[in-house]
Amino acid sequence: MRTTPGSPRAWLRTHPLVGDSVLALVLAVASVAMAMISGGRSPGAPPHGVDVLGGGLIVAACLLVAFRRRWPFVLLCAAEVPQLALTAMRYESGLTGLVSLVLLYTVAAYRGLALSLVAAAVLSASYAAGTTLASESGDWAQHTIILVVSLAVWVVGRSVRLRRAYTAELVDRAERLERAREADTRAARAEERSRIARELHDVVAHHVSVMTVQAAAARKVLETRPEAARDALTAIEEMGRTAMREMRGIVGVLRTDGESGELAPQPGMGDLPVLVDQMREAGLRAQLWIEGERPALPPGIDLAAYRLVQEALTNSLRHAGPSARAWVTVRHERDELLVHVEDDGRGGTGEFTRGPGDRPGHGLVGIRERVALYGGVLRIGPRQGGGFEVRARFPLKD
Structure with missing residues (x-):
C-alpha cells in the first residue's frame, strides 16, 4: 500500500516511537481495566483482581511495547518476567498476553530468522x-488455540520482513539501473558530441578553404577581369550556402526537444563528382576515376569514405600549390572498397604531415578514427615521385 507524503500514516512511519507509545498506553489502560472488571469474579479466575502491585506489574509489561522497534528480543524476554510474576502471585494479567504477541511479531518482522526462532x-x-506455576493443566483446546495464534503471528512477521527485503532489493535494483542508464546516456552524449565535432570540422574545413581560394582569386582579377571576379564571387556565395545548409543539418540534432535527431541528408560516394567539380571551380585540377560496379555501401562507410576524399582534396587545395593536380581513384571490389587520393604538389605542410611549427588539426585524427571505426587500413604520407597521397581500404564484410 502506497503512503501519501504528508499524510498521518507517513508521519507515523517517520516517528515510530509515537505510535508505539500510544499502543503501549492503550494496552496498559485496557489490561488494568479488564483486570479490575474480571478479577475474582469469573469461574476459574485468579483469587486476586488488581491492586497497586498487580497494576504496577501489568503497566510495566505493557509499557515495554513503546520501545519494541529498538530492542524487540530483549523486551520480549523482559515482558515475560512481570507476566510470570502475575501468574505466580495469582493476579489477573489482563491483556498482557497481547504484549508477548506484539513483541514476537516485532522480532520476526525486524530481526533475522535465527533470532526470531529463539x-x-x-x-x-x-x-x-x-502453566506450571498456575498448577493447572488447562484445556488442551485452549493451548492449541494459543499455539496456533502465536505461530500465525510469527509467520506474519516473517512475511512482512521478507516482503520489506524484497521491496528494498527492487528499489536498489531500480537505482542501479537508473545510474547505469545515466552513465550510458552520458557516454552516448559524449560520443555524439565527438561525431558532431568531426562532421563540423570536415564541413567547415572544406568549404572555408574553397571559399578562401575563390576569394583570393577574385581579389587578384577584380580590376583586370571583372567577369572572372564575378564568377568567383558567385561560387563563394553558392559554397557558403551549401556550407550553411550542411551545418544546419548537423547542428540540428542538438536542437531537438526530446526527439532523436538525424544527421540527414548526409553526402556519400555518389556525391564525389559534385565534390570534384567544386574543387575544379576552386582552381584545383582534379580528376575522378571510379572502377568496378558500385554496390550499395553501408551508410557509415559511405560517409566515412566521402569525408576522407573531401579532407584529402581540401588539403591538396590549401597546400599543394597553385599548379598542382589531384587524382581520386575509387575501386569497388567484392569484399572491400579502395580509396586513393594523390596530388603532385609540394605538400608536406598540411594537416596530414605537419611541420614542427604547425598546430595539430582535427583532419588527421578524424580520418584515422573514421577508417579505424570500420576496420579499415589507412596510409597517409608522401607520394613516390613527389606530392602527397592518402590511401584507405574499407572491408565490406562483417
Whole structure:
C-alpha cells in the first residue's frame, strides 16, 4: 500500500516511537481495566483482581511495547518476567498476553530468522512455565488455540520482513539501473558530441578553404577581369550556402526537444563528382576515376569514405600549390572498397604531415578514427615521385 507524503500514516512511519507509545498506553489502560472488571469474579479466575502491585506489574509489561522497534528480543524476554510474576502471585494479567504477541511479531518482522526462532522458543517456554506455576493443566483446546495464534503471528512477521527485503532489493535494483542508464546516456552524449565535432570540422574545413581560394582569386582579377571576379564571387556565395545548409543539418540534432535527431541528408560516394567539380571551380585540377560496379555501401562507410576524399582534396587545395593536380581513384571490389587520393604538389605542410611549427588539426585524427571505426587500413604520407597521397581500404564484410 502506497503512503501519501504528508499524510498521518507517513508521519507515523517517520516517528515510530509515537505510535508505539500510544499502543503501549492503550494496552496498559485496557489490561488494568479488564483486570479490575474480571478479577475474582469469573469461574476459574485468579483469587486476586488488581491492586497497586498487580497494576504496577501489568503497566510495566505493557509499557515495554513503546520501545519494541529498538530492542524487540530483549523486551520480549523482559515482558515475560512481570507476566510470570502475575501468574505466580495469582493476579489477573489482563491483556498482557497481547504484549508477548506484539513483541514476537516485532522480532520476526525486524530481526533475522535465527533470532526470531529463539524468540518463539522463549515465548513457548514462558507459556509452559506460566502453566506450571498456575498448577493447572488447562484445556488442551485452549493451548492449541494459543499455539496456533502465536505461530500465525510469527509467520506474519516473517512475511512482512521478507516482503520489506524484497521491496528494498527492487528499489536498489531500480537505482542501479537508473545510474547505469545515466552513465550510458552520458557516454552516448559524449560520443555524439565527438561525431558532431568531426562532421563540423570536415564541413567547415572544406568549404572555408574553397571559399578562401575563390576569394583570393577574385581579389587578384577584380580590376583586370571583372567577369572572372564575378564568377568567383558567385561560387563563394553558392559554397557558403551549401556550407550553411550542411551545418544546419548537423547542428540540428542538438536542437531537438526530446526527439532523436538525424544527421540527414548526409553526402556519400555518389556525391564525389559534385565534390570534384567544386574543387575544379576552386582552381584545383582534379580528376575522378571510379572502377568496378558500385554496390550499395553501408551508410557509415559511405560517409566515412566521402569525408576522407573531401579532407584529402581540401588539403591538396590549401597546400599543394597553385599548379598542382589531384587524382581520386575509387575501386569497388567484392569484399572491400579502395580509396586513393594523390596530388603532385609540394605538400608536406598540411594537416596530414605537419611541420614542427604547425598546430595539430582535427583532419588527421578524424580520418584515422573514421577508417579505424570500420576496420579499415589507412596510409597517409608522401607520394613516390613527389606530392602527397592518402590511401584507405574499407572491408565490406562483417
